[in-house]
Amino acid sequence: IDERSYYLVKVPTDFASLKDWPWIKAIGYAVRITQHADGTESDEVRYYLSSHYLSGKRFGEAVRGHWSIESMHWVLDVNFREDEHRTRERTLGNNLSWLRRFAVTLLKRHPDKDSLRGKMMSCMINTDYLTQVLSLQRV
Template sequence: MTEDTRYFISSALLSPERAAEAIRCHWGIESMHWVLDVIFKEDLSRLRRGHGAQNMALVRRLAFNIVRAGRGKRSIKTARKAAGWNPDFLAALILPPR
């Protein structure tokens, strides 16, 4: 068994429990951004004018949440590809169950 020590700096006055919660929340957000960049290739987007960048960011996050919620045991990458290849799987993701 190994033990790691990490130090964090914050100007907020937090209890140890609240500080741990804030740290976990931060890494959850970082994890989502990693998925958006690696799986959805967000950093490669060339949209710069008008509202295109914001609109596509919203669409990517919507797709991310839909795929994450309905992927079952598949990885997000595999579920995203399956939705592109299989219209029945895509319909199961976006349509309410009957």
């Protein structure tokens, strides 16, 4: 069970780093408390600098939106090693990036309870499984 809280305050006028970072309008943090099935509890705090002062609800939406994008980038980098690709031609790079994101979507939509990496390996080994993933059907 996850419980999340978000806090955001306006930057005070006497904030020491304001001269170095004049764009900062608010400072916030997100707290995530997780109760695990074994009864243990863990917490995590993340801090944010913002160029806009938002309502608490909007700040929470922005944080969750940021991490959903970061999550996709992490998947692309870990599973597809996207950061290692050195395509110089812009159109080709954009097309390959789109294909990788499309592949992630297809793999996530396949109903098997396996990791993305496991599904990729299954596609590589078994053409019937690849057909299932590409057609979004279970054979």
